Amino acid sequence: MFMRQQRMNYCLPSSTRLILSCIAAADVGYLSFMLIFCLFHTNKHTQWPVAFALLYCGFNIFEIFRNWLLIAMSFERFLFFLKPVKFKLLWSLSHVRIIVICIAVGSVICRIPDMLLAAALICHPLRSQLIRTSKLVHIFMDLLALACLPIVLMLVFSFLTTKTITDVMHKKFLSMQAGTPVKNAPDNSIKIVSILRNALIVFVITSLPAIPSSILRTYLVLNEVRESHLNTVSGVMNGVTNLLSIINSTSNFFIYVCQSRRYRGILVECLCSWCHKGKTSWKPFTLEKNIVSHNAYAKLPSSYVLSQHECRRIGHTVTTFPHHVGVLCAKSKSHFNHDQVSSLLSVTEAQHLLYHTTTVASFFKSTAQEQLRRLGA
Incomplete structure (x- = not known):
């Protein structure tokens, strides 16, 4: 009953809807920029360096923005179960707006070296040493902001959320009197933990390949390896990393909708309200x-x-x-x-x-x- 009450209290407040909307917008932006960039890249007759630079910087910014919004969503789940009474006060719409703005600004700041390099390459050729330094900065940002920190933070928040749910359920069972119906509580807690675990597994699986890919690219840039089978391996790993990042952009929707009856109901309600919009x-x-x-x-x-x-x-x-x-x-x-x-x-x-x-x-x-x-x- 406690978990059922908690779940029903948590009926998508404005702060949650804002984060989910931003995640959806980041996914759409990333997929759109990546698709157009790939189309431009496969067409060898296209010579638009400005468009290439904008598309390249665009999908990289959206990728960082999306990953850190997922971290914010993971922290929100942890905060909801840790402080259910004060949750709306601590996680208000104004606070979430500030967090989203900070994540957006941070995503742009992380990609400023890429934008400067792209602008400089368009204007005039640069020295190889400066290009090499810029590539190393880009790889370091990928390794830190896209892979290592998000994975560590997601693991930490997922562990803390699961532990909090388990502790709350244990205390609730100890405090309940004999004969009180509690059969719904374990089922709901298992469902919540299952959704969190599956979302974490998908995120880790789709993010882990970025670590060896970044390490290999760092080795190639530092040693200035130009013609080697390692370059082919690096290209394949980079393609796999991009593909998994695309899967990561579309997986959360299916995880929540497939496993949660409440999210399916919310989706149906949103579709019905959209169909009857204007009445x-x-x-x-x-x-x-x-x-x-x-x-x-x-x-x-x-x-x-x-x-x-x-x-x-x-x-x-x-x-x-x-x-x-x-x-x-x-x-x-x-x-x-x-x-x-x-x-x-x-x-x-x-x-x-x-x-x-x-x-x-x-x-x-x-x-x-x-x-x-x-x-x-």
Whole structure:
């Protein structure tokens, strides 16, 4: 029950949506720049050095940006399970915006040597020693910012998250009274740990080949090896590294959607809302007979009446409710009493609604409290 409540409380706040949106944008940017760069590279008749330089710097910047956003996402999961009560305060939208901006600026700073080298090569040929130094700086940035640090940090945060989940579940089981139903808790904890483990495994597998590839390239540049079978091996390893980086850009979506029923529901809801985008009319809502047998609703004082804006906020926020409750929150303009609404809520749903008291009217807050008191939760 504890893990179920934690999972349902964690219904993609604005900070999480911002990081996920930035990760998706970074993936799209990286894949687009990489595809266009490969098309230009395969066409030997193309002589556009400026375009080559921009594309090369572009997909390298997006690659670093994506990897460090994944680290931020991993830290967010750890912080959520470590400080569930203070999570929204510590991981607010303003804080996440600052983090995303810092990651973006850091990604650009890491690639400044590449941009300067590309600009200088376009203007006039440089000395071989300066080109060699620039290549070494580029390889060092790849090794440090793309492979070593991200892998180490992902391993650390994944270990800490798993340990925190295990400790919380252990303490919860010790504090629970005999006879309290706990059969959902281990299943949910196993699912969460499984998703974290699979995401970590894919990230490590797709990032590890960059380490030997960078070491080999460093050896070739330092020793100025030009014609050797090692150059062929380095080219193959570099291609494999780029391919695995592309796989890394597309794997997280399938991991979360395939393993998490909640993420599949969120995806379906997003697709449905996108399909119905632009429909602004809100028709009066009538509950089905098999849900509520009442045909009329008792009127409440005006302080309990939900505005259209509040209804929309509730409908978009409470994504874990059953369909009829979500529609009730999102589309209804009628007046309701506590019994008619609270009878639709389970214990977990009432707890979830009570958790979102900052975005709902006082009527729904008191409704959730009444249902919890009635069910003895």
